[in-house]
Amino acid sequence: TFERLLTGWDGQQVAVRYDTEFATWMFIGVHSTCDGRSGGGTRMAVYSAPEDGLADALKLSAAMTRKMAVCNVSMGGGKAVLAVPSLPTGEARVELLHRYGEFIGSLSGLYATAPDMNTSERDMDTIGERTEHVFCKSVEKGGSGSTAPDTAVGVFHGIRASVEHALGRDLDGVRVLVQGLGAVGSRLAHQLSAAGAEVLVSDVNAERVAASGLPAVDPAAVIGTECDVYAPCALGGTITATTVEQLRCRVVAGAANNQLASPDLADRLHERGILYAPDYVINSGGVLHGTGLELLGWDQPRLDQALRGLGDTLLELYADNGRSPVHAAEALVARRRAR
Numbered sequence: 001t002f003e004r005l006l007t008g009w010d011g012q013q014v015a016v017r018y019d020t021e022f023a024t025w026m027f028i029g030v031h032s033t034c035d036g037r038s039g040g041g042t043r044m045a046v047y048s049a050p051e052d053g054l055a056d057a058l059k060l061s062a063a064m065t066r067k068m069a070v071c072n073v074s075m076g077g078g079k080a081v082l083a084v085p086s087l088p089t090g091e092a093r094v095e096l097l098h099r100y101g102e103f104i105g106s107l108s109g110l111y112a113t114a115p116d117m118n119t120s121e122r123d124m125d126t127i128g129e130r131t132e133h134v135f136c137k138s139v140e141k142g143g144s145g146s147t148a149p150d151t152a153v154g155v156f157h158g159i160r161a162s163v164e165h166a167l168g169r170d171l172d173g174v175r176v177l178v179q180g181l182g183a184v185g186s187r188l189a190h191q192l193s194a195a196g197a198e199v200l201v202s203d204v205n206a207e208r209v210a211a212s213g214l215p216a217v218d219p220a221a222v223i224g225t226e227c228d229v230y231a232p233c234a235l236g237g238t239i240t241a242t243t244v245e246q247l248r249c250r251v252v253a254g255a256a257n258n259q260l261a262s263p264d265l266a267d268r269l270h271e272r273g274i275l276y277a278p279d280y281v282i283n284s285g286g287v288l289h290g291t292g293l294e295l296l297g298w299d300q301p302r303l304d305q306a307l308r309g310l311g312d313t314l315l316e317l318y319a320d321n322g323r324s325p326v327h328a329a330e331a332l333v334a335r336r337r338a339r
């Protein structure tokens with residue numbers, strides 16, 4: 001399986017470490033480098049087999065290359081996975097993250113990390129006790145903090161632009177279904193509500209749904225629910241060969257990474273008249289946050305301008321009406337990487 005995964009991947013390098021004491025596989029996928037470095041988040045998760053964790057690291061690292069290019073950041077794309085037997089807490093978590101920080105440090109800047117699923121700014125603080133190659137530590141520790149609020153703002157602007165293009169109107173009265181009320185989705189839902197949208201929400205965590213105070217859709221019924229915008233903000237891969245035929249929306253635009261189970265589904269969405277906001281464009285607010293504030297010396301107003309710019313970038317991609325916007329997005333990435 002490792003051979004099949006690695007020969008089918010167009011990235012540069014993978015670093016692997018197995019920690020016996022924690023029964024944890026650490027995979028760092030460096031898809032591309034720019035000035036000898038790459039960046040992207042660390043995902044901590046329980047996988048049924050370690051190769052599933054490696055597959056995630058490889059696929060997500062390729063998306064990071066695209067995000068870095070879209071954001072015009074001179075860094076390549078990387079992604080790491082900590083495939084744990086169960087999510088560690090307390091002292092064990094600290095010790096595991098220290099060991100992981102030493103692993104990152106051993107790569108001498110080839111890869112810098114940031115938070116991703118199941119890793120937080122506090123975890124970045126812990127990793128930062130062992131290596132300097134960490135973005136988004138807490139503000140108290142000199143970092144820029146969580147990416148989620150700015151990711152949500154970027155997705156909000158992306159939805160606004162997508163609705164403008166597909167429906168020729170602003171958000172007032174537009175029905176948006178937000179799937180996943182985590183760090184990004186909960187903020188997004190409230191921003192959309194404040195802008196006058198009719199927001200429906202769904203989460204497998206009933207407490208999060210109740211806390212939102214917004215009308216709920218059963219998690220199993222999300223795909224077939226009629227709405228103007230379906231905003232996937234939970235897991236990736238929700239659009240499959242089956243679900244693409246069941247969608248009853250005009251726009252797919254959300255925060256999740258790798259929303260399409262396979263790339264060809266972008267064309268099928270286009271054939272069905274559903275506008276798809278390429279995920280690595282609309283959800284790149286987190287990259288703008290980390291790199292803008294920590295690498296480029298931006299202040300918050302400059303960052304806010306860049307987040308609004310994600311909407312403009314999408315409108316430019318949508319100008320090529322005859323095909324899925326994914327093709328224009330790929331062309332944009334290729335142009336920027338060639339510079």
Ligand code: NAD
Nearest residue numbers: 147148151180181182183184203204233234255256257286
């Ligand atoms: P999170 O872990 O805080 O929230 C995810 C939410 O989805 C949780 O509330 C969870 O209960 C819910 N969920 C899980 N399975 C579900 C299902 N089947 N149906 C409905 N809800 C379900 O994650 P987040 O930071 O809010 O990120 C959301 C998505 O956006 C993830 O896919 C993440 O990779 C992506 N993303 C996040 C950022 C960021 O800055 N946080 C940046 C880019 C992309």
